[in-house]
Amino acid sequence: MRRSDHTRAAILAAARERFASDGFERATIRAIAADANIDPSMVMRYYGNKEKLFAAAAEFDLRLPDLSGTPADRLGAVLAGHFMDRWEGDETLIALLRAAVTQQAATERIHAIFAGQIGPLVARVAPDPAEAPARSGLLATQILGFALCRFILKLPPVVGLDREAAVAWIGPTIQRYLNGIP
């Protein structure tokens, strides 16, 4: 099954790129197959249909850092820096975000990521557990909004921010959403 594994991995890599750059509907199985240097019918054979292929390509782990040793007033900066690095190095989240706008499966995946990964983290550091859901929602607005403007809409002033400046601006916002007051 070694040959098969290699083919499957090539398909997934090509799918992630196409879904990230073109969105769900404009990314065609034909183009993905061409990128992976295989026949389009192989994609169907391995993944059944386009939706299942997307689901496999959009598997995503935020790899959130362990914040137990981070001082409470440094959480925002650490998280902002983490997301910055995470996005630059993996286009899966961009693919997910682009697709989520029209594809319900992608929307549900994003819901699951925030409920399963962001939510628990915020619950551990929020001052009042009852506020945790609202706080993680606000976190999402700033994190996803930044990714939207920088990587998808490519607004010039947002693209122009270097990592340091971005963390300096976004960090305090995240900090306030995590454990600050309105």
Next chain:
Amino acid sequence: MRRSDHTRAAILAAARERFASDGFERATIRAIAADANIDPSMVMRYYGNKEKLFAAAAEFDLRLPDLSGTPADRLGAVLAGHFMDRWEGDETLIALLRAAVTQQAATERIHAIFAGQIGPLVARVAPDPAEAPARSGLLATQILGFALCRFILKLPPVVGLDREAAVAWIGPTIQRYLNGIP
């Protein structure tokens, strides 16, 4: 030309709804025509092609308020409240945002809106004119991020915020991006 005007307006209204709920590629001319109770060929006759129809449907004015009489420390709250109201009452921006993810014409329209409407406003209230572009970009990340999570992704905790709570949380962020320090 009265009949013609009525038909054109009906097409535009239906187009806005479909583009907002389905995105650019999934919104079909056939469906838009059916919603407007006219023949699909009429859409082509009046607007030439799908892209021009979208351009006409995505005409958008943020209607930003005159902030000359607003105290400097109230700008964030006033702007946050304004955007909140503006989105609830007009789905054009949602259509624009949904389409911008895959359609270059929509992306350019958003660029133009921020350069032509948000930019000048920020330039008037920012402490240092040289920082104005970065500040308006940051503003965009929070404003669009909020709209994305609330109206498109529909993240439950963000949907659950009432107007008052949303302004209380988002207002200070906008305030800091407008005239605060990192």
Next chain:
DNA sequence: GTCTATAATTCGATAGAC
């Protein structure tokens, strides 16, 4: 496992009658 051929849809766009 891999590829050819093609079925079955769907959509944007056009031509032309009335």
Next chain:
DNA sequence: GTCTATCGAATTATAGAC
């Protein structure tokens, strides 16, 4: 101005040879 009919292209998905 409005509608019928249809073209041409693109796409997902399947059947089956090798």
